[in-house]
Amino acid sequence: MVARALAAPSPLNIQPWMVRFPVPDRIELCIDPGRILPALDPDFRRIFIAHGAFLENLDIAARDQGYRTDITLFPSGWPGARLDLSEPVARIDLIRDTAVEKDPLAAVLFLRRTSRIPFSGRSIGQETLAGLSDSYDQSAIPMGLLTDPGSRSAIAALLYQATAIELSGEDRFRELLLFLDTTCRSDRRAGCNLTDLGLSSLSLVWLRLRMALVSGDRREALLKETLISCARRQASTAAGFGWITTPGNLRVEQIRAGRAFERVALTAASLGLSFQPMTQILSDYPGMEDLRNNLYDFLGIPRNRTIQMFFRIGYAAPVPATPRRPVGTVIR
Numbered sequence: 001m002v003a004r005a006l007a008a009p010s011p012l013n014i015q016p017w018m019v020r021f022p023v024p025d026r027i028e029l030c031i032d033p034g035r036i037l038p039a040l041d042p043d044f045r046r047i048f049i050a051h052g053a054f055l056e057n058l059d060i061a062a063r064d065q066g067y068r069t070d071i072t073l074f075p076s077g078w079p080g081a082r083l084d085l086s087e088p089v090a091r092i093d094l095i096r097d098t099a100v101e102k103d104p105l106a107a108v109l110f111l112r113r114t115s116r117i118p119f120s121g122r123s124i125g126q127e128t129l130a131g132l133s134d135s136y137d138q139s140a141i142p143m144g145l146l147t148d149p150g151s152r153s154a155i156a157a158l159l160y161q162a163t164a165i166e167l168s169g170e171d172r173f174r175e176l177l178l179f180l181d182t183t184c185r186s187d188r189r190a191g192c193n194l195t196d197l198g199l200s201s202l203s204l205v206w207l208r209l210r211m212a213l214v215s216g217d218r219r220e221a222l223l224k225e226t227l228i229s230c231a232r233r234q235a236s237t238a239a240g241f242g243w244i245t246t247p248g249n250l251r252v253e254q255i256r257a258g259r260a261f262e263r264v265a266l267t268a269a270s271l272g273l274s275f276q277p278m279t280q281i282l283s284d285y286p287g288m289e290d291l292r293n294n295l296y297d298f299l300g301i302p303r304n305r306t307i308q309m310f311f312r313i314g315y316a317a318p319v320p321a322t323p324r325r326p327v328g329t330v331i332r
């Protein structure tokens, strides 16, 4: 079950999860304090979303294996303004139940992917959009979707500017480099590398060649330039955009949004849709406020709500799976 939960998405594929089995049939899910992003995600919001995605996968996997889950968020007490990273995020009790309803999304747990390649010009039909909308109960955590060309290009302009802002912070760029391996080692089990950026094989060879010929600041400038142009291409080829909001921004809301998000991503996979979270614009670090507010205003979302996830959808050729750490390294 934990191995299937590990297939969940996480920012930069950091896999910030740690699990314990304190007693039989109980799993405790914690944050791995060595796998956080203090510069890129200073409020740890994306970490909690990734924990929600992990919980959703775990619940789907448990049901598939004939267990019902009883999930208690923050069993040691709800975190207030002060967050203790050593406290468990969730306690999952597994109850054997042969009558438990299986979720068809179990079939796509290992097929969901983040796709960063350009999407084709194919538009998304109403039935597919309706299928995506039905991926979870939206009464508490609504999702918005848009596909009209005018809105798409306005949003695309905001998204690629967000990438430029993200990369303009020295501490954020250094942190990105910790998880973006530019040497493309084949034994990598976490993080991302240049092959995950969505470049064509030719552009990738060209980039590697140019990176090999320069060093220091020029090499870094080349990487930033490439990341910004990838973001521009990704945003401008989206056939649609989607977002998930919560009334406030409590930790439990972040986790529940993560669960909802994972259901949308899995449903997209089951519908043959390509999918990519594009979340820089939602960042909590200083410098992103104006752009983020522009997005809220454009979508008509009141500033007292929180957009927890933002993503693009469309059609493209399949992309390979990203690696995961061996399940044993996540169990403490």
Ligand SMILES: Cc1cc2nc3c(=O)[nH]c(=O)nc-3n(C[C@H](O)[C@H](O)[C@H](O)COP(=O)(O)O)c2cc1C
Binding pocket: 007, 008, 009, 010, 011, 012, 013, 014, 046, 047, 049, 050, 053, 112, 113, 114, 115, 116, 191, 192, 276, 277, 278, 279, 280, 321, 322
């Ligand atoms: C909270 C969160 C934020 C993310 N933000 C982005 C993003 O801005 N851009 C992007 O390309 N991928 C983003 N991702 C996707 C991860 O990079 C991806 O899940 C990870 O690299 C593992 O790859 P996979 O989804 O193909 O399994 C995000 C994922 C999560 C959970």
